Amino acid sequence: MKSDSQLQHDVLEELKWDPSVDHTDIGVSVVDGVVALNGYAKSYAEKIAAERAAKRVAGVKAIAEELKIRYPSDAKNADHEIARRILDIFSYNVLIPEENIQVKVEKGWVTLTGDVEWNYQSAEAAKAAGKVSGVLGLTNSIAIRNKADISDVRKRIEDAFKRQAGLDAASVTIAASGNKVTLGGKVKAWHERKLAEQAAWGAPGVTQVEDHIVIS
Structure with a gap:
C-alpha cells in the first residue's frame, strides 16, 4: 500500500506526463489516500483532464477537486x-x-x-x-545584521559636513542603542540638521534615527 507522500509524488508525475494538463498552477495534497487538487486550470477541459489523470494513479481512494478556472487573459494573482x-x-x-x-x-x-x-x-x-x-x-x-556604531556614524556626519564649507560636525552629539541612533546638539541652519540625519541613516546597522538637533 502506497504512503500519502508516494501517492502525492505519483499524482504530480501523472499530471506532468499528461499533455492536456499544465501542471504548473496545480497543487496536490494527500490525506489517507484522498487526493485534493487545488490551484488553477486554464479551461474546463483541462480541469476535467487533471481530475482524470489523478484518478488513473493506483492507490487513489477519492478525489477532492478544488481547481478554479482562470483563462490566459485573466490577471495572474495566485x-x-x-x-x-x-x-x-x-x-x-x-x-x-x-x-x-x-x-x-x-x-x-x-x-x-x-x-x-x-x-x-x-x-x-x-x-x-x-x-x-x-x-x-x-x-x-x-x-x-549589524548594530549601529557610534564611531562610524560620527565619521559619516563629519565627512558629510566637510564636503560643505563652514559646517561644524563637532556641534552634533550622537548616542546609539542597538540599531537606534539619537542625534542632539546645535547647528546653525535647517539644512545642516538634515545633512546630519541623512549621514546617520547611511551608516550600516541603523534602522531608526531620532533627530533632536536644535537650530540655533
Whole structure:
C-alpha cells in the first residue's frame, strides 16, 4: 500500500506526463489516500483532464477537486505567481541582496524575512515588493545584521559636513542603542540638521534615527 507522500509524488508525475494538463498552477495534497487538487486550470477541459489523470494513479481512494478556472487573459494573482514576480524584481535590482531575503505570500499578503547589512536594502525590498500587482499588504521582517556604531556614524556626519564649507560636525552629539541612533546638539541652519540625519541613516546597522538637533 502506497504512503500519502508516494501517492502525492505519483499524482504530480501523472499530471506532468499528461499533455492536456499544465501542471504548473496545480497543487496536490494527500490525506489517507484522498487526493485534493487545488490551484488553477486554464479551461474546463483541462480541469476535467487533471481530475482524470489523478484518478488513473493506483492507490487513489477519492478525489477532492478544488481547481478554479482562470483563462490566459485573466490577471495572474495566485500567491506563487506574486512570489515569483517579486523574486524576479529582486534579481534585477542591484540595491537588493536577493540571496539574503526570503519571500512568503499568503492570500496576497507578502512577508519578507532574512537579514541585510543596510537599512536602505530592507526599505528597497519592501518598496519593490509592494509595487507588484496582486499584493494586498506587506510585512517587512527583514533584520539589520549589524548594530549601529557610534564611531562610524560620527565619521559619516563629519565627512558629510566637510564636503560643505563652514559646517561644524563637532556641534552634533550622537548616542546609539542597538540599531537606534539619537542625534542632539546645535547647528546653525535647517539644512545642516538634515545633512546630519541623512549621514546617520547611511551608516550600516541603523534602522531608526531620532533627530533632536536644535537650530540655533
